[in-house]
Amino acid sequence: MNELFLAFAAAFIVPLLFQSWRIAIAGLAVQGILLSILPAAHVHEWTPQVVFECITLFVFRGILTPWLIVTRLSPDLRVERLSLIGTNLFQWACAAILITSGYLLANAISPNNAQESIQFGTAVGCILIGMLILSNRSNRLGQAVGLLTIESGMALVELLSPHAMPFPASIGVAAVYLFLILTILTYLQKRPDKMATVSPAGNGRNV
């Protein structure tokens, strides 16, 4: 079980090492696939709800997200070198501190359960690394990767809950993710240089 969590941690840490938008998106895909394996790995009983959860995680996060981003990404966002975090010692120290903080926080909340503290620590670390990537303001694609990394961390927190989510709520959560991806795509497809840059008061509609 813990191997899956270590693999998940690698899936959000490794893309930080490479300055490539393709590897960043591949990292998201791996996170999605690992998330879909998690419920299957610790399920005691295969209910329709568990099947639904596994399928939606695999299809939406593991396949649909990377495919849509790669095929629809605006050409000006396909930069040669995309650094998810700054390539300097300070940013690297921040990343290391955030990941350590995630595990320390989890340990403080569950001091008597090492398994739970590793699992929850991985989720918190993922959310914090996503926040760090999101704070990189240079590229919209980088920010989208940051946001989706946060989303992966949140999905992991949800999967760690000892209770199953009610089925209608699971459908709602899956729908929110799908519409989030579609909304993000509308921004990743936009070419800001093709849009008007006149002052806001005079440009557009006063409706």
Add this chain to the structure above:
Amino acid sequence: MIALFCAIIPFGAAMLIYGSVVRGKAATGLLLGAAFLDVLLAMFIALQREPGTTDFLLGKYFLIDASSVLFLTLITVLFFGISIYAGHRFLFVERDNVEAPEHFCSNALLFFSMSVMAVLSNHLIGMWVFLELGTFAIAPLIFWGRGSIALDASWKYLMFSVVGLGFNFVGLMCLARAMGGAHGEHELSFFIDALREVPTLGETMWWKLGMALMVFGLGTKMGLAPMYSWCPDAYDEASPSVTALLACVQFNCVVLALFREIGLLRSFDPTLISEELIIMGLASLIVAAGHIIFATNYKRLIAYASINHAGTIAIGLAVAINMNAAYGVVLYVVSNAFVKAVLFMTCGNITAQFQTKEISALKGMVRVMPFSGWVFMVGVFALLGFAPFGSFIGEVIMLSNMTSASYLVVFFAICVVLTLILLACGRLLFPMIWGDAEDEGVRYDDPLGSNVASILFIVILVSLGIYSPAPVSDLFKEVATSLVGR
């Protein structure tokens, strides 16, 4: 069941427009028609409901209680007013300047439908889902018909909203984890009414973490410091109707979510998260005051005043541990929604006429724009908390409660910051309202139709301050009671 039609009607109308069944001017007509029907339905529901009762719909996923009735009525009236404003501008003022009104109408209707579902929701995850879906519907409207600056503002809004609501979701999961240890059911209920009945929330560490994340997340969506920077950008860059939808409809849906979560968790600990709300509220007031003092753009100034209002509401909620104080918060929230709608719609009229948002470029508005100038002036008075508006009464009740509940440091800090904001707004906006205009004697085109909704809202604001009929007052008291917890 009728209540669900308040969501189904705008949803259906939006689908008709998306499906290209209705286009152009007809789409605007559909927007107005759906908004009008919704107001009628909301009024009917409010009048029909017996005080103190709660009705459940669709297997308890939705409910009609005092809070949902109040906020449903509030957002439907606001949406109707905003639709009148937008409809008038589409059909009469900017009819040659609008390429695709259906894009605005469809997204606005879809957003409103999701907002209604969020207001009626009795399920914490359901409420979260509808708030998220509403965010996705309105985000593209922020840059609709505008340039790359608005695109950036819209992107920022989307990022902050999703992260904020994400924190709220993680908070709910922490709450689920906390309760897991306590009663061990296989499937956890997120139904608000069921959660009110549980004897304990379980592991303290988990549910306190959950509560902190939930409040932080909703605070982000409300525009509270430290995650407030999306708010002035989105409010400033969006068109006036979209700004009003964000600041009035969406803001109040988030406030209701906060009311529900605080009311629920205060049943277990009456002083819960008070400190966190006070810190976020005071930080928001200070940030807002700092920006208002140096403001040069009147729409941005009002956006910062909205952050100030959100901060005041947060502090009000923190100290609202008795019925009287909670009543003040409810009255302030309702009044504040109308104040923002009046000001943002009037800003739209002024910007359309003068093609600038610079405060220094505008003087003597009451003389050169007879309707918008006067409406703007009254709106600014309400914004600054002058009598006889409902916002004044609400603020006085909240402040008086702070002194009686021994929150003297907070009371002193609020008074100082509010005085600074009053002086700064007066210095900047009063010359804009009464100063000597360069082209004195000129009367600009200022159609009454663009101001009808604002005038209606001012009447409501004044009546909330002077005299609230017993049913309205009782409804406010019922909401206040639910806020205090059991």
